[in-house]
Amino acid sequence: MLRQLLPRCGRALRAPAIRPSQLSLAVQVPRWYSIKPEAASAAKPLGLDPSKLSITKTTSPKTPKDPATLVFGREFTDHMLTMEWTKTDGWLAPTIQPYQNLSLDPATCVFHYAFECFEGMKAYKDKNGNIRLFRPDKNMERFNKSAARIALPTFDPAALIELIAKFTKLEERFIPNERGYSLYLRPTLIGTQKTLGVNPPGSALLYVIASPVGPYYPTGFKAVSLEATDYAVRAWPGGVGDKKLGANYAPCIVPQMEAASRGFQQNLWLFGPEEYVTEVGTMNLFVAMKDKETGQKELITAPLDGTILEGVTRDSILSLAREKLAPDGWKISERKLTMRDLYEASLDGRMIEVFGAGTAAVVSPVRKISWKGKPVDCGLNDNEESGEIALRMKNWIEARQYGDEEHEWSYVC
Known part of the structure; x- marks a missing residue:
């Protein structure tokens, strides 16, 4: 009886043949790294009142x-x-x-x-x-x-x-x-x-x-020095680096302490064998540099690929850059950038400035980055604590925060 059932089961469970045309369509489907969870309260009777x-x-x-x-x-x-x-x-x-x-x-x-x-x-x-x-x-x-x-x-x-x-x-x-x-x-x-x-x-x-x-820098801007960190990872594809979870923060403290022991204020988090530049400490990172071929000025930040936190200040800077810098010939980009890209731009004299962006400080200028023991100059002169773009962004954002410029971003309580 069992022998008689097995062939039938085999026939019933056998997958249908896939034609070559179907296979080509299947491999073209992109891989999604971020799941889209349903809210726990989606069907609950009472909303927030x-x-x-x-x-x-x-x-x-x-x-x-x-x-x-x-x-x-x-x-x-x-x-x-x-x-x-x-x-x-x-x-x-x-x-x-x-x-x-x-x-x-x-x-x-x-x-x-x-x-x-x-x-x-x-x-x-x-x-x-x-x-x-x-x-x-x-x-x-x-x-x-x-x-x-x-x-x-x-x-x-x-x-x-x-x-x-x-x-x-x-x-x-x-x-x-x-x-x-x-x-x-x-x-x-x-x-x-x-x-x-x-x-x-x-x-x-x-x-x-x-x-x-009070002001994050009570005595004014103080440019920081970073250590490019490749021995620890802040976030990874398919993880929760794009969410603001407490569990994302505690694991970053030990690498920060290690960087501080070597004289650096924060970690610059690198990812993968390509050493993609992701975030700085708990802030999004912006790089202003000139294109190697055309010389065009470009403001760059990492794309929201599931590993980058969707910073409110990040989004504000991108919006302001497209509104105020793009008309002056700047290219505004959300794209991947490697540590070698930064190193070569610094060597070639194409680096303009680097800064972090977040709620606490608005912007945090970067003086230098240590990468594999090599110093990477980030465009500031010895007597400067901030580049022009970081300072302008700070002023533009604060004007809307404090109501100097009436704008839809400002919500009056």
């Missing part, structure tokens, strides 16, 4: 510190914005309450499996005393992508922006009036289910805390 916000003010308000004494990320405001989510009920009513410790079970899944993502954004006070957020829609878009990638719930971006604006207005006395100061906002989402099983969390907490901060 700002109208249900309740506020409990602190009975012990702090006295804001002298702005000159502020250290980035060390001081925090009086309150925090919180909202819980459960698999059965969706998003519960949001609250603003006094800043306080979280109470979590030792088995909470965020501790064991890194169900955590976050955002970094700032609120600014303009000359008229208005409070402004800078491109919060871009932060919310990225926040949702990060959450969905690790099976945490997503939310309505407009609803969270409205809640963050109300929270920021409540804490506005912590935003110094001086130019260059702001309120750093840290929206954070964690899985809170008590379990040692590796499954999508059945509960989560989204909270926002705020920290008054």
Whole structure:
């Protein structure tokens, strides 16, 4: 009986023949490195509702510190914005309450499996005393992508922006009036289910805390030196380097400490045998150089190939460059660049400048890069701390952040 069934099974399971024309079509399909996860909250009954916000003010308000004494990320405001989510009920009513410790079970899944993502954004006070957020829609878009990638719930971006604006207005006395100061906002989402099983969390907490901060460089720009890092990898195709997950950051600390022990402020992350230039520390990287054949000036940053974080400042610089530099003959490119490309441009005198870009500093000029023991000059003179393009970008972006230039990127709370 078994012999009689086997041939039939074999015939039934045999794959149909593939014609050559079909094969050629199959091999032309591109490989996708980034999955497109469905949100954990896609079918949940309750969305985030700002109208249900309740506020409990602190009975012990702090006295804001002298702005000159502020250290980035060390001081925090009086309150925090919180909202819980459960698999059965969706998003519960949001609250603003006094800043306080979280109470979590030792088995909470965020501790064991890194169900955590976050955002970094700032609120600014303009000359008229208005409070402004800078491109919060871009932060919310990225926040949702990060959450969905690790099976945490997503939310309505407009609803969270409205809640963050109300929270920021409540804490506005912590935003110094001086130019260059702001309120750093840290929206954070964690899985809170008590379990040692590796499954999508059945509960989560989204909270926002705020920290008054001063200029990243209190005494002005200070160009940094980098160590090109090929012995450790920040991100890889198919990974989560394009998402803002806490798990991406801790592994970078030891290589940064190693670079610091050799006198360098940050790592320049290289990838693959080609040694593609990716990011600098926790910032996106921009290179301004002249084309070897034509001499045309080109501003280059790595493409969003799934390994590069979709920086809000990165996107802002690209937009400004296309608006303001391209008419002057600049070529604006999102393309791969190798460390050898930078080295040869430096040797040939074609390097103009190099800088990092991120929320904390806006731009961070680079003086030199150490690559395989060789110094790579990045275009700055000994008496310069910034190149012209980095400085112009900083000024253009700050004009929109502080409302000097009315623009759609500036959201008035």
